[in-house]
Amino acid sequence: MQHLGETTEIAIIGGGICGLTTALALEQRGLSPTVYEAASEYQPVGAGILLQTNALLVFDRLGIADQIQSTGVPLDSGRILSMSGRTLQRFDLDGVERAHFDYGYVAIHRGDLQRLLLEELDSRVKTGKACAEVEDTDPPTARFEDGTRIHPDILVGADGINSTVRDVIAPDIELQTLDATVYRATATCELPEQHRTRGVEIWGKGTYTGGAPIDSDRFYWFATAPSPSPFETATTGRQSIMEQLRKYYSSFPEPVPTVINSVAPDEDIITTGLMDVPPLDQWSRGSVVLAGDAAHGMLPFAGQGAAQAIEDALALAAALSRYSDHTAALETYERKRKHRAERIRSESHWLGKFATIQSNLGCRARNHAVNLLPNSIFRRFRHRRTTGTSLPVTKEGIDLR
Ligand SMILES: Cc1cc2nc3c(=O)[nH]c(=O)nc-3n(C[C@H](O)[C@H](O)[C@H](O)COP(=O)(O)OP(=O)(O)OC[C@H]3O[C@@H](n4cnc5c(N)ncnc54)[C@H](O)[C@@H]3O)c2cc1C
Numbered sequence: 542m543q544h545l546g547e548t549t550e551i552a553i554i555g556g557g558i559c560g561l562t563t564a565l566a567l568e569q570r571g572l573s574p575t576v577y578e579a580a581s582e583y584q585p586v587g588a589g590i591l592l593q594t595n596a597l598l599v600f601d602r603l604g605i606a607d608q609i610q611s612t613g614v615p616l617d618s619g620r621i622l623s624m625s626g627r628t629l630q631r632f633d634l635d636g637v638e639r640a641h642f643d644y645g646y647v648a649i650h651r652g653d654l655q656r657l658l659l660e661e662l663d664s665r666v667k668t669g670k671a672c673a674e675v676e677d678t679d680p681p682t683a684r685f686e687d688g689t690r691i692h693p694d695i696l697v698g699a700d701g702i703n704s705t706v707r708d709v710i711a712p713d714i715e716l717q718t719l720d721a722t723v724y725r726a727t728a729t730c731e732l733p734e735q736h737r738t739r740g741v742e743i744w745g746k747g748t749y750t751g752g753a754p755i756d757s758d759r760f761y762w763f764a765t766a767p768s769p770s771p772f773e774t775a776t777t778g779r780q781s782i783m784e785q786l787r788k789y790y791s792s793f794p795e796p797v798p799t800v801i802n803s804v805a806p807d808e809d810i811i812t813t814g815l816m817d818v819p820p821l822d823q824w825s826r827g828s829v830v831l832a833g834d835a836a837h838g839m840l841p842f843a844g845q846g847a848a849q850a851i852e853d854a855l856a857l858a859a860a861l862s863r864y865s866d867h868t869a870a871l872e873t874y875e876r877k878r879k880h881r882a883e884r885i886r887s888e889s890h891w892l893g894k895f896a897t898i899q900s901n902l903g904c905r906a907r908n909h910a911v912n913l914l915p916n917s918i919f920r921r922f923r924h925r926r927t928t929g930t931s932l933p934v935t936k937e938g939i940d941l942r
Contacts, residue, residue, distance in 0.1 A: 549572060549694045549695065550575070550692075550693040550694045550695070551567060551572060551573075551574040551575070551693060551694065551695045551696075551697065551861070552574070552575055552577060552681070552683065552691050552693035552695070552696050552697070553574050553575070553576045553577065553697045553699055554577050554672045554683065554696065554697065554698050554699060554700045554705070554706050555576075555577075555578065555579070555698070555699040555700035555701055555704075555706075555833075555835070556576040556577070556578030556580075556583075556666055556668070556699075557699065557700075557701060557833065557834075557850075558651075558654065558655075558658070558833070558847045558850055558851065559699040559832050559833025559834070559835075559847075559850035559851070559853060559854055560576050560578070560697070560699035560700075560832075560833070561576065561655070561658040561659065561662065561666075562599075562603070562658060562850070562851050562854035562855075563697060563699060563832060563853070563854040563857055563858060564576050564662055564664045564666070565603055565605075565658060565661055565662055565664075565854075566603060566854050566855050566857075566858030566859075567664075567858045567861065567862070568662065568663055568664050569603065569604075569858075570858055570859075570861075570862035571862070572858075572861065572862065573664060574664050574697075575664060575665045575666075575667065575693075576662075576664060576665070576666040576667065577667050577670035577672065577683075577685070577691070578666060578667065578668045578669075578670060579669075579670065579671035579672070579700070580668055580669075581668055581669045582668055582669075583655060583656075583659065583668065584652075585650075585652030585653075585655070585656065586651075586652060586809055587650070587651035587652055587655075587809075587811065588650075588651060588725035588726060588727055588761050588762075588763070588809075588811055589648055589649065589650050589651065589725075589727060589752065589753065589755040589761025590648070590649060590650075590651050590654065590761075590847055591616075591646055591647075591648050591740065591753055591844045592609065592613070592646065592647045592648075592649060592654075592847065592848065592851075593638075593646050593844055593845065593848050593927075594638040594642050594644045594645065594646065594923075594927045594930075595845075595848050595851075595852060595926065595927055595929075595930040596847060596848035596851045596852075597609065597610075597644035597646075597647060598642060598644060598927070598930050598932060599851045599852055599854070599855045599930070599932070600851070601643075601644070602855060602932060602933075603661075603855070605657060605658075605661055606644065608657055609647055609649060609654065609657060610644075610647055612649060612653050612654075612657060613647040613648055613649025613650070613653065613654075613755055614647065614648045614649070614737075614738060614753070614754045614755055614756065615644075615645055615646070615647050615738070616634055616645055616646045616647070616648060616738055616739060616740050616753060616754075617634055617635045617639075617645065617738045617739065618631060618632055618633055618634055618635065618738070618739050618740075619631070619632035619634065619646070619739060619740040619741065619742070619753075620632070620739065620740075620741050620742070621742045621743075621744060621911060622741060622742070622743045622744070622794050623743070623744065623908050624743060624744075624745045624746070624792075624793060624794075625794075626794035627908075627912070629744065629908055629911045629912045630911055630912070630914070630916065630919060631916065632740075632919065632923070633920075634646055636920075637920050637923055637924055638923065638927060641924065641927070642927050646740065646753075648740065648753035648754060648755045648761060649755055650727065650755045650756070650759070650761070653755075669687075670685050670687070670689075671685060671686040671687075672684070672685055672686075672700060672705050672706065673685055673686045673705065674705065674708070674709075675696065675698075675705070675706050675708070675709040675829055676690075677827075678696075678709055678710075678826045678827030678828065678829045679826075679827025679828055679829075680692060680693075680694065680827075680828060681693055681694075681695070681696035681827065681828050681829050683696055683706075694828060694867070695828045695829075695830070695861065695867060696828065696829045696830070697829075697830055697831075697832055697857065698710075698829065698830065698831045698832070698835045698836075699831075699832045699833045699835060699850075700835050701833070701834045701835060701838070702716065702816060702817075702818060702834040702835070702838030703716075704831065704834070704835035706829065706831065706835060707818075707821075707831055707835050707836075709826060709829060710821070710823060710824070710825065710826045710829065710831060711821045711822065711823075714818065714819055714821065715819070716816040716817065716818060716819075716838070717816060717817050717818075717819055717890070718768075718814065718815065718816050719815040719816070719817075719840055719890075719893050719894070719897070720767060720768045721765045721766065721767055721768055721814075721815045721893070721897050722765065722766050722767075722768050722770045722773075722812060722813065722814055722815070723763055723764070723765045723766075723812075723813050723815055723841065724763065724764050724765075724766070724772075724782070724786060724810055724811070724812055725761070725762070725763045725810070725811040725813070726761075726762055726804045726808050726809065726810050726811065727755065727759050727760065727761050727762070727804075727808065728759065728760050728762060728800045728801070728803035728804045728805070728808070729758055729759050729803060729805065730758065730759075730760060730796075730799055730800060730802075730803035731758060732754060732758070732760060732796060732799075733795070733796070736754060736760075736795070736796045737754055737757065738754065739753075739754075740752070740753035741753070741794075741796070741797075742896075743793055743794060743797060744896055744904070744907065744908060744911070745793070745904070746898075746899060746900075746901065746904045747766070747767045747897055747898070747899035748764060748765055748766060748767075748789075748897070749764070749765045749842070749896040749897055750762070750763065750764035750765070750790065750793065750797055751763065751797070752796075752797075752800065760796065760800045760803075762797070762800045762801065762804070763841075764786065764790065764797075765815070765896075765897055767897065767899060768814065771785075771789075772785040772786055772789070773812075779810055780806070782810065782812075783801075783804060783810065786801055787801050787802060815840055815841070815893065816838070816840075817838055817839045817840050817886060817889070817890055818834070818835075818836070818837055818838040818839070818886070820883050820886075820887075821836065821837075823875070824836050824871075824874075824875045824878075824879060825871040825874075825875060828867045828871075830857065830871050830874065830875075832850065832853040832854065832857055833849075833850030833853055833854075834846060834850060836853065836879075836882065837849060837879075837882040837883055837886045838886075839885065839886035839889045839890070840889045840890055840892075840893040841889070841893075842889050842892040842893040842896050843885060843888055843889035843892055845885050845889060846889075849881075849882045849885055849886075852878065852881075852882070852930060852931045853874075853878055853882070853931075855931070855932070855933065856874055856877045856878050856931045856933065857874045857878075859933035860873040860874040860877070861874075877931050878931055881929060881931060885926075895907060
């Protein structure tokens, strides 16, 4: 069978985690994709991100897992705490993930991850190229806001949760909102020893907060608030939001108060309304295909959005490099990825509803239930999720890079 070659033009719309990882995976298979990114330049902004074991298994195949581990912070454990500081559940990453799969979780600054991916890439990455519309799918034509057009053989929509490319595949979908806002920032601070390799989540009343160390003295912090946020009014500015967040979280368990108090006055506070993408009937049309948040943008509560985007990247590159027929390649990719990504998206949706319950009674019942659940159930669940990672293998079961 003839395979796609260097002359096959693959355009990737969106140069986020998914687009850059897809480009890297394609390039390692001898293909030469071009990435079109809307932003005029790459800035090292953004908060931290937790890369779970399945994401690291993909990066291992791409040969960059060690660099990611040495740039970020490999965590040895995680905790879910109540507002009063009671431990509701522990995640022994060394005992489950690292023992069975060689990788635990890594917390890393998004800017560092982006830089690593860009450094690894030989492919062309064109910035300042915002896709305005996909005009045709077979063969694809995309029009950019600057009036230019491209006519690649294959067009990958990795343009995030508000995807423009998705309009040509699933024009009528509406994003589902959670009625919650999340604040994110990084802080430079001296962390007590026990927090230097540990992630934490605190399940409060309508609020969900926590984070992880991303460096020896930097911590990535997030906190949700119900919408409309009690921390914002039409007239509040950044300073006032931070003051209210500090006040609200001052009695929460450490390290949250220390971290919020250490957020520098000029540090970006990223504010995001929480949404997810409903299940799509299909991820492709003609030779246009979706990947990452464009296909299955999910709420952040399972910490799996980027991990699923990273799994898409390798699966799509493997399918495109294996089949000369685009349709067969895109069908294989969708078969491999859609069910798993949508199941995890749905789990994250329900976890989000559960983690942001607002009534006193509901919170108490939830925390009690989480505390009563045997740790072995969580261990088995995490083990199963990692075992299910979409990694390409041959018919004989041999791992492929
Ligand atoms: C609060 C929060 C916390 C999270 N924490 C985690 C976590 O800990 N672990 C985890 O695995 N996931 C996490 N996620 C999810 C994760 O951030 C996303 O799933 C991931 O970033 C998706 O990557 P992507 O490349 O598909 O989309 P994006 O990261 O959104 O990238 C899309 C790219 O496309 C560009 N673009 C957009 N429109 C166009 C256009 N029209 N033309 C050209 N380019 C365009 C954008 O500028 C961007 O660079 C979190 C999400 C949130 C909201």
